[in-house]
Amino acid sequence: MGAVRYGGGALGGDGVSGAGAAAKAGMVAGGGRLMALAAVSFSSGLFASPVLFGLFCWPFLVVWVLWASRRPAQAGRMARLGFGLSLLALLGCSSGMTWGQALCLAMEACVPVLLFSLWTGPEPAQEKASFREGMEAYLPFFVTGCVFMGLLLRPPLAALFFDGAGTVLLAWWDGRATRRALPAWEMVRLRLSGVILAGLGLAVMPGGDVFSSHETAMQVGQVLALTGLCMMAGLGSAVSSRAELVLLDVGLRFVPLFLMTLLAMTPFTHLLMVIAGLLAMASLLLARSGVFPLLPWLTGLGLLAAGTGQMLCLLMLYVAALLAAALRLGCNGFLPSGQTVLPGGLALLPVQMVLPVVMVVLVVLAPLLDWWALAGLLLCMMLGLWQLKLETMPQSLLMVWQRGGPLMRGLLCLLGLLALLAVAFLASPVLKGYSP
Numbered sequence: 001m002g003a004v005r006y007g008g009g010a011l012g013g014d015g016v017s018g019a020g021a022a023a024k025a026g027m028v029a030g031g032g033r034l035m036a037l038a039a040v041s042f043s044s045g046l047f048a049s050p051v052l053f054g055l056f057c058w059p060f061l062v063v064w065v066l067w068a069s070r071r072p073a074q075a076g077r078m079a080r081l082g083f084g085l086s087l088l089a090l091l092g093c094s095s096g097m098t099w100g101q102a103l104c105l106a107m108e109a110c111v112p113v114l115l116f117s118l119w120t121g122p123e124p125a126q127e128k129a130s131f132r133e134g135m136e137a138y139l140p141f142f143v144t145g146c147v148f149m150g151l152l153l154r155p156p157l158a159a160l161f162f163d164g165a166g167t168v169l170l171a172w173w174d175g176r177a178t179r180r181a182l183p184a185w186e187m188v189r190l191r192l193s194g195v196i197l198a199g200l201g202l203a204v205m206p207g208g209d210v211f212s213s214h215e216t217a218m219q220v221g222q223v224l225a226l227t228g229l230c231m232m233a234g235l236g237s238a239v240s241s242r243a244e245l246v247l248l249d250v251g252l253r254f255v256p257l258f259l260m261t262l263l264a265m266t267p268f269t270h271l272l273m274v275i276a277g278l279l280a281m282a283s284l285l286l287a288r289s290g291v292f293p294l295l296p297w298l299t300g301l302g303l304l305a306a307g308t309g310q311m312l313c314l315l316m317l318y319v320a321a322l323l324a325a326a327l328r329l330g331c332n333g334f335l336p337s338g339q340t341v342l343p344g345g346l347a348l349l350p351v352q353m354v355l356p357v358v359m360v361v362l363v364v365l366a367p368l369l370d371w372w373a374l375a376g377l378l379l380c381m382m383l384g385l386w387q388l389k390l391e392t393m394p395q396s397l398l399m400v401w402q403r404g405g406p407l408m409r410g411l412l413c414l415l416g417l418l419a420l421l422a423v424a425f426l427a428s429p430v431l432k433g434y435s436p
Helices: 021-040 050-056 058-069 072-096 099-118 135-152 156-174 178-204 214-232 243-263 267-286 294-307 311-334 344-368 371-384 390-403 406-427
Strands: none
Touching: 050 135, 058 072, 058 135, 072 099, 072 135, 099 135, 099 243, 099 311, 099 406, 135 156, 135 243, 156 178, 156 214, 156 243, 178 214, 178 243, 214 243, 214 267, 243 294, 243 311, 267 294, 267 371, 294 311, 294 344, 311 344, 311 390, 311 406, 344 371, 344 390, 344 406, 390 406
């Protein structure tokens, strides 16, 4: 099928290198591609295609139209319009992109629609409201637009910039409440530091007079870039308690993971990414707060998938994270007035629905990991899923199916379909030895 492209570059890395001469040849080839990556990071061509940018920049255009007309209450209708425009653009420009990039853009286009359809927060701003008063209706478009630009832009540095911008917007929204100001500031400081480190790593890769050889410069640049991307993905860090912010945060966390596949070209980077993924999952166990950290958990698994070259697994985890975050947002609508914490069964339902996909990803990754990495992953999985309470799933599922509307039922069906697709792919040779 060829490489799954990312913003005109690549949305996937190589598979796991062989031993002996094959490993040496792969290292040389990977080094050349890393040098090319560092060069393209500072290239002048920003967009994979001007046509694609014009068709997919609807989140920014919608915000500008709503701001100019001062009608934030129209945000829901404009979100559905933007989703329709994105689908038409995908149908018309599918020949200019790979299926992986098209899937990511299609899923991200659903985010504002899901948010405005499922969110039961404060009433939308009134007509003719000021820009500041209607900011809650504008910010989802801004954040979605930043993720769109991260998926479309050609140079990794430009994608990093937009992902950092979306993170700042999300932290600003989350930090308006006094009790959330400090956690929001910690989150944005961590991720913006990651932007700086990742950019520095890409700048170091070409080498210079400071380093004794190009190989040394490349390894230092890889370590800096991977560290920065891990910080941007929020590995090991908790998510906001507000479900509407978690839905917007999914794209911001997975864009750095897609960028990591560009660096996964040598055994050295593979090893670093596997270790980082295991450490992220282990840190979640040490800092558990009673609620299973679904999004950070899927992010850690996504890093392992990116490090082993399993691009299809990374895409499945991205879709599963978006659908599970939307399901959690919809479950919040079942809360009685004055209650802010979901019952135990409903709180765990999104994790329980995603569990089959996680198990399939684990089976695919197991043969590609060393024995120590596989043992660490299995230990993290067993400890993390110890209190999953699978016996609550039938009752919670029935409650959501009866009390939820067509959209909630559709989310449950999509999650079940995703699990069936994952099992079907596992039974076929598509995932076995998959190397994009």
